[in-house]
Amino acid sequence: MAEILPLSDEEDTRVKAYIREFSGQCLQVPVTGYNCIYRSHAFADTRSVVVLHTPSQAFALKIDTTSPSTDRLKNEFELLSALHQHFDGNETSRVVRPVYLSQGGEFLVTEYIDRPTAVDLIYNSADDNQVAQVYRRAGSWLNDLHARHPPTRYAFKPRWMTDSLSELIEAVPRDIANQSRAMVDEMRAEGARLKGTEDLRVFSHGDFHGQNLIVGQGKTIGLDFTEARDKLAVYDIVDFLKADIFRETVASEVDRSGILRRNKEMFFRLYRHPINHEILDYCIRGRLLKDWLFLHQITHTCSAFERDRRSRLWTRLNLIFD
Template sequence: MHPLSDEEFHRASRYVDEFARQIGANPVGAFDCIYRSHDFPDTRMVIKLRAAHEVYALKIDVDSPGTGRLKQEFDHLTALSEYFSPMKDSDVVHPVYLSPSQAFFVTPFIDRPTAADLIHNSIDDTQVAQIYRRAGAWLNDLHSFRPSKEYRFRPKWMTDLIAELNAQVPPSVRAESDVMLRVLLAEMAGLRGAPETQVLAHGDFHSQNLIVGQGQMVGLDFTETREKLAVYDIVDFLKSDVFRNAPTDAIDRSGIVQANKQMFLRRYRHPFRMDVLDFCLRARLLIDWLSLWQADHPYSAYDEDRRQRLGDRLRLAFQKP
């Protein structure tokens, strides 16, 4: 749980009371902040509350009345809920209420583990492999929501970002990352302009945004949903694999456990190029690693563990042709 300031508590209380009145429930008692944005801690958070014998998640964005961010997400959830409704294995959290102020909306709270919980913590490799398989199937369903388009791959933004981050890391780190960046630049020359698939993408498809339901995988947090290359959603999910312990020979050139990558792709049917996926995975892991070496940022024990894991995977990935 995350503590709330007095101002945040009073704001959340107003929002909770508004929702309770909307559904005709008795005044809600205690509620808890279960999520606070890392990048926008003062304006974005999620409140868990009980009302009318149901448990709900109330998502707040203080700036949303001006940006339209939550209304756009609520509209996506509304359309996607209808689209996923006939599906047996895939779903999204269902929209319940959007405040007229657009500062918050409400969905049911699903008390189930996320894919990240299991990928990070399960000791059962077979169970985790099935999570990857089900996640790939869910993403395949999402990417089928609209007809796909062909779009040319433009990777320069990744190498530019790596170069920018690389300038701000300790010399010992730069000595390694310079070599990795040169490899990526050489590969990029052959991939630039390659035909790839553009879809309505989740936009932030990390493993904490997929709930492992009873028989269904349930997606949430569609604030970054937009048209983009399908491969970027695949990368966002697969990069969680760095938290799995695995023998050296199990890691392929993308930096991911090969068996887990294959399981994810088993039920993903949209076309993509494997060389583009591998390039993007290595670039994304390198971006994440360098981001955790920036001198002007405080790092937690979790960040330090992730930094170590990313470095280990990158060293293995760039040893392989």
């Protein structure tokens, strides 16, 4: 069950106004309750998600108060509508059904599906076989999304990775910098070798972490497409696979990217687009290293969850850079 977050008086007044608009346009039954289940960490004052309950079904009301000037939610609603048609007839994959876009563009409404996300299961399931099936289903869903448009070939440019690693290593305590300097140097050298290598560029989700994939009964359901655009296919795959650090393991079960072999193999059972796996492994290692350095920034205060994540990242990094 999603955590219920408090609403300020101002937020509550705003949500009630949104409910009145949505009810007047779309509902024949009353909204009997509502709960905030998400607030953006980076945009806490402007972006949130509220679940609306009616006697017959529930809806997700996604808010972005800056969207009227950016068209962020308008663009997502239009894309959701197009993707709903793209997945029409697909027996295993779909996206959340779009229901309503507000007249002012400050909120949109979709169906609400009360099922666990992929991250819920990857983080918490005691059943390795169940988790492996989550990876298989994720690979299948992403394969279908990446097939929306014909792919193109694009030269890999690792500079964004090496530049960000260089910036991060300058923003951590000296002992952390010393521990990771050889890893950063290795990433620079391998990036120089891979630079210019062609790989597959596709229509991508853009934020394909496990919280944006719902594991439904019989279907896998994607949501949150505000970052969707054309880019290398491997970046969506990296975003999803990196949650694997929360699975307990032993060194012999981890491959050169830092991911458990069985979970990575299950992902690629049904993901069939011909990506460059050398670039994929490079990007996964770089992402794990970036995340670890970010959590050590002098200006960053870690929560208990982030301290655990930082420890798990370090364990995997020591295995792949040993």
